[in-house]
Amino acid sequence: MYIVTGGAGFIGSNIVKELNDRGITNILVVDNFYNSEKFRNLVGLHFSDYMDKRAFLDYLKGGNLQQVEAVFHQGACSDTTERDGAYMMQNNYSYSCDVAEWCLANKTPLVYASSASVYGTGKNGFCENFANEAPINIYAYSKYLFDQWARERFDESVSTFVGLRYFNVYGPREAHKGKMASMAFHGYNQIKTTGKIRLFKGIDGVTDGNQLRDFVFVGDIVSAVLHFGLNNPEQPIKGIFNVGTGAARSFKDLAAALIAASGEEASIEYISFPDELRGQYQNYTQANLDKLRAVGYTKEFTLLEKGVAKYVDWMKAEQG
Numbered sequence: 001m002y003i004v005t006g007g008a009g010f011i012g013s014n015i016v017k018e019l020n021d022r023g024i025t026n027i028l029v030v031d032n033f034y035n036s037e038k039f040r041n042l043v044g045l046h047f048s049d050y051m052d053k054r055a056f057l058d059y060l061k062g063g064n065l066q067q068v069e070a071v072f073h074q075g076a077c078s079d080t081t082e083r084d085g086a087y088m089m090q091n092n093y094s095y096s097c098d099v100a101e102w103c104l105a106n107k108t109p110l111v112y113a114s115s116a117s118v119y120g121t122g123k124n125g126f127c128e129n130f131a132n133e134a135p136i137n138i139y140a141y142s143k144y145l146f147d148q149w150a151r152e153r154f155d156e157s158v159s160t161f162v163g164l165r166y167f168n169v170y171g172p173r174e175a176h177k178g179k180m181a182s183m184a185f186h187g188y189n190q191i192k193t194t195g196k197i198r199l200f201k202g203i204d205g206v207t208d209g210n211q212l213r214d215f216v217f218v219g220d221i222v223s224a225v226l227h228f229g230l231n232n233p234e235q236p237i238k239g240i241f242n243v244g245t246g247a248a249r250s251f252k253d254l255a256a257a258l259i260a261a262s263g264e265e266a267s268i269e270y271i272s273f274p275d276e277l278r279g280q281y282q283n284y285t286q287a288n289l290d291k292l293r294a295v296g297y298t299k300e301f302t303l304l305e306k307g308v309a310k311y312v313d314w315m316k317a318e319q320g
Contacts, residue, residue, distance in 0.1 A: 004019075006113075013041035030050075070110070071108055073110060076142075080140070096146045103157075108159060119285070155238075165242045165243060167245075169216055170217065173218075188258050201271065210250045213248060241297075245302070258312065
């Protein structure tokens, strides 16, 4: 059996779909349907059971699980504007520690979701080392702290134990995220409803719409997750690795790709930068892939224009 925590969420449900595409259906999906709209992500997918995240933790600690092939731990509160620090730390840090402790004790491969947000403003670069990590909000800090916990335990693991730092992910099955969905999602829907894409005006020396991000298609994220989770090398891989395209692109580039893929007449409207995001916003992200390539991950990442075209086609089909 494979376990996917956050299995009804954005990346988790795409992992379940890809497992299905590879003929795997013996999957336990763990999630929280507090946001009931997430059920839509699981429609048409095949898995053996669903369990609420709170019941799962009790089940785990009760020693009831056996013959788990791998755990794909994607469950987290991903709202970077969340201000309840106690909730964030319990959900993203303490819960992750419990899952990882079980995997370590049971010699079960674990691939977990870290985040490029741990790099903060990125002023020190985007290599996977402690000196470059400077989180600027509680979400990023919760991910950062679990990464430190994991680093202390990599040596004791006898099976794969990998954290993947996702950069700016976009693609199918993210509608439930609301305001936290990608700009690709929001931009396309703005085109459909208003004929305009709204981008932030520049701040801190950045011109309008020229904030740079490493936009990575969700299919590429899933490929990396399963590369580490489904392979069982004689020398298990342990460590933290960036997963992005390695190329920073502007929001203007993203808007142009969305307009082209939509086939609609649309323009860009620049709006004031929100005060509440000042000091907590990344103007630039770009994954350094040296470490990922060094452990044998050779697959190329999807070009922004191609990924956006795939996503827009999917949204068109979903929305009729």
